[in-house]
Amino acid sequence: MPRVIVFLLTLVLTIPAHAEGFITRLLNKPVPGGVAVVELGDGVAAPQVRYQGKPALVIREDGQRWIAILGIPLTIKPGAQQVDVNGSPRSFQVEHRKYRAQHITLKNQRQVNPNPEDLKRIERELAEQTEAYRQFSPNQPSNLLFDKPVEGPLSSPFGLRRFFNGEERNPHSGLDFAAKAGTPIKAPAAGKVILTGDYFFNGKTVFVDHGQGLISMFCHLSEIGVKVGDPLGRGEILGKVGATGRATGPHLHWNVSLNDTRVDPSIFIGAFKL
Template identity: 70%
Template sequence: MRKLFFLCLLSSLSLSALAEGFLTRLLNKPVPGGVAVIGLPEQPQAPRARYRDNPLLIVREDGTRWIAIAGIPLNTSPGTEHIVLADGTRVPFSVKPREYESQHITLKNQQQVTPDAARLKRIQRELSEQTSAYQTFSPRQPSNLLFDRPVDGRLSSAFGLRRFFNGEERNPHSGLDFAASAGTPIQTPAAGRVILVGDYFFNGKTVFVDHGQGLISMVCHLSAVDVQVGDELERGAKLGKVGATGRATGPHLHWNVSLNNVRVDPAIFIGSFTP
């Protein structure tokens, strides 16, 4: 009898795993700074949904069901959240807890910790440009949701770290850092369109790529940029070269992924997420 119980349990677990499509298994990491995959009602055309008043990426999973893919802000408390369908229906999903470690960084240039008034004006202008880019929502369907790494190199700094510069706490780390030598080629992790190129106080030389429906990649601290706004890029196209421009202590690549205007852990999209 006991053996039969365990066989039934294993069978139900196997059926549950099979019911989940590839995208759900890859992306559904519903933690602060993570991604939630939410099943949607069946209908002929793609449904529309919003989360915290931002439109969501909607795709057909394995040709069987519509799913919404929602980025969860890093400051979200564990518990129940909701997305809202076009007809006003609220669909719940659960956010699980996750703890993030701290990182302490020493900078020689104190202006990169507490900028003066003139630099703050520049920073605010640059922040406005980048915020606008992150809010882009184009109708194009992402070509792929399993991304390539933008550069060859080990992960040197994880997403979500609480960051202290010269002992002063600043915004958490919003992306992944890759250790790589100056001049190492950087590639776009999936096909997309270049929507912003800049040289910023904190980020240095920077490129934003729109992959479609609110899914945006940003790479920064580049030594050189090889693309311009409006360029349509195939997966693996060269964006530029690794550098140490902006607020950086040495050559490396910083990579952000934004979904519905929320910065999420890029490790999810390359299959390297660890709870």
């Protein structure tokens, strides 16, 4: 057999049956607080997928195979995880990632140790926001490579172990952008406004549903420019950067949630680093 034919046959046999698509290469960062992309095959109908009892985002990649895009909780330990696909278990691996610590000094001691009245307010506000994160609309996201909501350097990254006035609190659940007060904030993808409010910790806040459990939250705003029910096109203004709530200065805090799990927003803008 001529050498050229042998070479071509060898090349064909070494090419994976399903080469990774763009979305998989962009989003598959299977670490605690990251995103796992699980291949589901090329059936006619979209598989029904649940992870930790919650519905998951499913799309057809490159017009060929179905994939599930799963948010992995920060609390998950590295190792095997199971996802339910049409009632049957399927495994994927979670890898290790180390998060560093951040120490913050606040002048307002109530922002560290709230009083009883503050705690009642915080409990009410947490229930509101938890309900927003759990929404799951059937529409598919318009884009999964997000635009940055503001132009500016990234400051505090996702997953930091945070200490306020020396006391440890919940890890940093989003990504911060250093930006001047009044800087317009743009929707990183099309969506619908599902919640707005002025909260004890988050200050002025906007939640946007991008579809299938993919939710963005923007907080510490100086001004909210939308109302609940408003449709938002990609790049439309939803508010302005501020320092409301528990903030030491003007910046944008941006959360991204998948299947009611806060994940690293840097993944969606192509800025993820281990």
